[in-house]
Amino acid sequence: MMKKRRIALVIACVMLANAMLAGCGKSGNEASDENTNTQTAVEQNSAKAAFVGGWPYSTMPTGHFNMFSANAIELKFYRELHQLPLATYVASEDAYEPMLAESWEISEDGTEFRVKLREDVSWRTEESFTSKDVWTTFMIYRLVGNPVWNYVSDMEIVSDNEIVFFVKKPTTLILRYVLRKPMVDYLTYGEYADKVQTLLDEGKTEDSEEWTELANDFNLYRPDCVNATGPYYLDKANISESNIELLKNEKSFLADTVQFDKVIVYNGDVADLTPLVMNGEVDFLTHQFPVSTMATFEQMGYETLQVPGVDGMAVYFNEAVKPLDRKEVRQALAYVIDRNQVGELALPEVSRGTKYVSGLGDSLTEEWVDVSKLIDYSADETKAEELLQKAGLSKNSSGQWMREDGTVFTLSLQCPMTWADASTAASEIAQQLTAFGIKTTVEGIDESMRQSKINEGDYQMAMSFFGSGQPHPMFSYETPLVMSGKGLSYEMVQDTDSCGQVDLNVLLTEATIGWEEESQRDAVEKLVLTVNETVPYLPVYTKWSKYITSNGMRTDWGTDDSVYKNSAGDDNFAVIKILNGELKPAK
Structure with missing residues (x-):
């Protein structure tokens, strides 16, 4: 904020000086017109000099320059x-x-x-x-x-x-x-x-x-600086609470290729960055805004870039909580939850209910697996009832499902309340399960507690991530099965109807071995079929993310559309276009 105020003060002084000089030889209207044109030219030149994006980061001393340690300012x-x-x-x-x-x-x-x-x-x-x-x-x-x-x-x-x-x-x-x-x-x-x-x-x-x-x-190592080979560099002198300026690195072999003098990354999430977009100051954001807000941005002239969904939100089941330890119960819940309905409500026009319960994005599932072998968990309460009865549960006269020990079957679904789409999804899921006869409440938690609670098994059901933008199925299973597996209380050796007894740790290794993908397909398919049958977590919706760009307003993104198939998080297309010089200031 102090930096912005200083800049504003300098601009004000310059404008005052210009006005005083203009008053010596021109009329007030002529001087005013000239000052307005000068200011407009300055703003246009400024827009041409910088590419503006956003990403949340921590400032020092929490943030630091050890790029291998938590809280690094890596952007x-x-x-x-x-x-x-x-x-x-x-x-x-x-x-x-x-x-x-x-x-x-x-x-x-x-x-x-x-x-x-x-x-x-x-x-x-x-x-x-x-x-x-x-x-x-x-x-x-x-x-x-x-x-x-x-x-x-x-x-x-x-x-x-x-x-x-x-x-x-x-x-x-x-x-x-x-x-x-x-x-x-x-x-x-x-x-x-x-x-x-x-x-x-x-x-x-x-x-x-x-x-x-x-x-x-x-x-605990904290370097004083970040060395750069790229066309821009990160320096602590250019870091503030509000933004980071990546200035041109003239020593880079790409210095003459890139078209911007600097890249500005504003700090924050949706609420922090919305005013900047409303002021027309931003060129690209991967943040997901509400539908009404996106409509306003589009009316202003921002272009919307929507990419296929490869990851999204899932319901994680804690098998230490009975009767979630029964495969039939988890399958029943998958039949009760209407994923299409949840997807329509979570983040309209962005979230879509998953077609397959595989642990992968739908397109990756179709690429690697014979989908005819998968169980289709389309909403079906009759199948859900049959499975719960098979697991020993029953309905009482009030329509509530009862455990085998005679207690009422209730559930709690954890969700970070600052995640707007996930919170909406959690509320809808809870309503669907409650209407079916399994009273479910939503437990709002702080975002920072999500992974630790899952790892420690401190939950019954929890909203968390599934899928990956990285181009191999193994990456999609790292977080839920490897990082969170203990918290799921999910055994990595499973007896399945589809594949017999499988060791998921072995399959995760076999799914990556070999210089050709064909040699990996059998293991990948067994992984998918096992997750599909045993449902340790239920993928609910993918995000067909909409990104705003200032293409045509402040920037020119060029003609190469092929890179938009890249994951914005893992192989960002804007970064590629900046590095190859195709993304440039608008003329």
Whole structure:
């Protein structure tokens, strides 16, 4: 706020001085017209100089510059504007495009993944970007337990511009795990990377006390700055409570390619950013606004960009709460909840009820699985009643479902109350279950408590995420089954009608093994069929997100529509268009 006030004061002084000078030789109306034109020109030039977006972040001291630790000021996808990855990804072609990497290849025997780097890249601190920096990045990822090290055993620096990753388990995921990571520098993180190597040389493993101590120490590490290879840079001098200015990094090889002098990222969520859009000051947001608000934006001239749904909200079931431990009960709840109705209400024109109960987005399900094998959980109260009776439940004279022990079957559904669409969905789900005879209440919680409550099993049912924008089914199962599995009280070994006895941990590994996706399909299908039959969580709706852009108002987004198939969160199309120079100020 202080910065804005200072700017406003300067502008006011300039306008006053202009008015005084104009008064010496022009009429008041002529002077006023000239000042208005000058101000308009200044505003237009300012709009052309900056691309304006938004993302919530924490300021210092909570926020910090350790990009591997919680509360880092990384700005989600905007980070790739200052710390480039080795490559970008284009979903329409299922292909990676070189960025810091010049090329890459898999050895004929599949045991090596070799990456060659561009030779014209330097950091803002003027050191050359080399294989040592790539090595540093992945040594830190090894320290913090990144899953890339489930598939890679070691690295070797061949030269300043070539590095080899030795493959432990062949997988198509190596391309994503290696090529899509923003690179950091040895100058900032090398001390810790070297310490990791020392522990490895001493035969220490991730389970050792020394490793844990180093990881804990690194978690508290707070660098003074963020080095940049990208066309913009992040500096603490340009961070305020209201926004962050990413200024042009003239030392970047992309400095002459990008079309904006700076990128401004405003801090906050929907309520914080709505006034900025109303003032016509924003060029792109991934935030989801109410229908009426979006209609107002469109009337102002903002364009709406809607992308296919790949992720959304699900109901997680705590199987430690009886009778949710019975598969038939969870299946019955899936039949009671009308997902299409919930999707229509949660966030109109954006949320859509899931077609398949698979744990994946609908399009990814159709791409990987024979959907005719899936149980169709379209709303059907008759099937729900049959399943509950099979599980030993019964209805009393008042139409309420009773547990086997004679107590009334009631449920509670947790949901962060600041999540407008999820809260609306939770209320509708509770009403549907209550009308069916299972009295259900909504328990509003703080957003920060959501994951911890699920992990600790402190809930009966909970609204949380499912699906992923990343282009492999395995990523969709990481959060619910791996991260949250213990809190679900869901056994990873399941006896199923569709696949017999399955070990989901084994399937999650097998679903990623091999350099060709065809070799992974059988395991992926078993994963999907198991989730579909046992329903550890119920995907309720996906978000066909609508994003606002200032295309035609303040900016020109070019003609390449293919990148809009990318996930905005994982492979952001606006960032790609900025980096390749296609996104530019409007003429």
